[in-house]
Amino acid sequence: xxxxxxxxxxxxxxxxxxxxxxxxxxxxxxxxxxxxxxxxxxxxxxxxxxxxxxxxxxxxxxxxxxxxxxxxxxxxxxxxxxxxxxxxxxxxxxxxxxxxxxxxxxxxxxxxxxxxxxxxxxxxxxxxxxxxxxxxxxxxxxxxxxxxxxxxxxxxxxxxxxxxxxxxxxxxxxxxxxxxxxxxxxxxxxxxxxxxxxxxxxxxxx
Amino acid sequence: xxxxxxxxxxxxxxxxxxxxxxxxxxxxxxxxxxxxxxxxxxxxxxxxxxxxxxxxxxxxxxxxxxxxxxxxxxxxxxxxxxxxxxxxxxxxxxxxxxxxxxxxxxxxxxxxxxxxxxxxxxxxxxxxxxxxxxxx
Numbered sequence: 001x002x003x004x005x006x007x008x009x010x011x012x013x014x015x016x017x018x019x020x021x022x023x024x025x026x027x028x029x030x031x032x033x034x035x036x037x038x039x040x041x042x043x044x045x046x047x048x049x050x051x052x053x054x055x056x057x058x059x060x061x062x063x064x065x066x067x068x069x070x071x072x073x074x075x076x077x078x079x080x081x082x083x084x085x086x087x088x089x090x091x092x093x094x095x096x097x098x099x100x101x102x103x104x105x106x107x108x109x110x111x112x113x114x115x116x117x118x119x120x121x122x123x124x125x126x127x128x129x130x131x132x133x134x135x136x137x138x139x140x141x142x143x144x145x146x147x148x149x150x151x152x153x154x155x156x157x158x159x160x161x162x163x164x165x166x167x168x169x170x171x172x173x174x175x176x177x178x179x180x181x182x183x184x185x186x187x188x189x190x191x192x193x194x195x196x197x198x199x200x201x202x203x204x205x206x
Numbered sequence: 207x208x209x210x211x212x213x214x215x216x217x218x219x220x221x222x223x224x225x226x227x228x229x230x231x232x233x234x235x236x237x238x239x240x241x242x243x244x245x246x247x248x249x250x251x252x253x254x255x256x257x258x259x260x261x262x263x264x265x266x267x268x269x270x271x272x273x274x275x276x277x278x279x280x281x282x283x284x285x286x287x288x289x290x291x292x293x294x295x296x297x298x299x300x301x302x303x304x305x306x307x308x309x310x311x312x313x314x315x316x317x318x319x320x321x322x323x324x325x326x327x328x329x330x331x332x333x334x335x336x337x338x339x340x341x342x
Contacts, residue, residue, distance in 0.1 A: 038249070066253060069283060073215075073249020075276035078283040081252065116279060174275065 005060045006052045008203045013043030015199040016192060023195075026188040030175040034074055035188040042072035042080070058092030061085070061105075075173060076189060079113050079126060086112030099147040103137060106154075110134050117172060124170035124182060129190040132157040133197055151201035158194040165190045208313040208322045209236040209262025212306055213255055213272040213281050217242030223271075223306050231310035238262045250277045255284035259295050267294035267319035269326060271306045294319050298326035305329045 016023075016039050023036030046067050054060050065084030069077055087105035094101060110130045114120065121131045136157035137150040145153070165187035170176045175187070210227065214220040220241025227237050240258035243249045255270070262268045272281040278297070285295050296319060298305050305326035312325035333340025 069252040069280070070244065070254065071251075073243050073247060073251070073276075075279055077250070078252055078276060078279040082283060116283065 005057045006050060006054075008200060009050060009060070009064055010047050011203045012196050012199040013047045015195050016040060016043045019192075019195055023188050023192055026186055026191055029185045030170065030178055030182045031188060032074075032174055035076060035192065038072045038074045038076055039080075039192055042068045042077065045071040055095040056092070057094050057097060058088045058090075061088035061091060064088075075117075076192070079116055079189070082112040082116040083109040097147075099141055099145075099150055102147055103141055103150070106134050106137060119172045122168060123172040124165050124168050124175060124187045124190070125172050126187075126189040126193040128165050128168075128187065129158040129161040129193040129197075132161040133193075148201070148204050151197065151204055155194070155198050155201050158190075158197050162186060162190045162194050207236050207264060207316065208266045208309075208319050209238065209259070209264065209268040210306060210309050210313060210322075211255065211258045211262050211268055211270045212237070212239045212241065212302065213250060213270060213277050214239075214241040214302065215248050215250055215273060215275075215277055217246055219273065219302075223303055226303075227306045227310035230307050231314040236262055236264065236313070237306075237310055250280035252280040252283035252287060255281055256287040259284060259288060259293060260291070263293045263295070267296070267322075269309050269313070269319060269322045270295060270297045271300060271302045271309065271326060272297065273302045296323050298323050300326040301330050304332060 020036040020040040023039060024033055027033050027035035046064050049067050050060055050063050061084045065081045069081035086108040090105040090108050091101060113126055113130060117125060119125050119127055121127050133154035136153040140150040140153040166184060169180050170182040175182045212220045212223045220239035224237050224239040238258040238261055240255040243251050244254060259268045270281050272278045281297055288295060308329040309322045309326040312322045
């Protein structure tokens, strides 16, 4: 993937914007019904403000992170903003991306979300999609798989992780006010994380 | 003088607390509000908060008072954005209204950042039961 990072971000943004109502509906069940609206507003700003032709992938991702910090509004702003800014650290100055680079960027992004949210796996959050996805990606790459193969495995694991969020109670974020009553509902943050990974996979596969 | 930044999801709440704190402490304009998004929508914006912290600092440091949830997360992100700028910025683990007033009074007395943060954090123990003072 060379210097097409803007196109990939646009692809993620369009997918999030398409899913605005779906994400907001999920959030209405256990949150404050703003996840889809907030994320769509953030990515609309990313599509508008992030430079189209800067070849430095790290710089583009940093700008993406800063834009999300400023425009999302809810907790997903600092969470996704931090994810992109941490990923940017692994890709500073790079104009193309190897499967190892992507793995490092994903690892830093996931760690950044955990640190920002002071959260771990099993609390019904984004991490319940992201951590299994990272593990699956790393396993596939260790077996000699390609970037696209790794992303296929990451997306499958994220999907399972999203399903798993239905069976557990929230202990972090707005949904934790509901406690056990959050069981049975799919986590919106884990869902938007899965949508993000799927958009990256589809972009790479094209 | 230690600066104070008020963070809230609502621009009106942040500006209201700022107005109240200015009035109580007769501050010299070192209390700044960073509420809502740039367009006035409900939400928090780490970049706006970091700009406010920078503007509130005159070298003595800045105490940040945040409301809840993503307000705290955005405030923490804002502090990280200022890494390397040499600003002694600290988040108070305090109720935002009471903490901001206590911090403003302490700062106006000329106290240092540690004292201002302590004053804000002690504000959580102030009882609202006028008759008993919170004692059972």
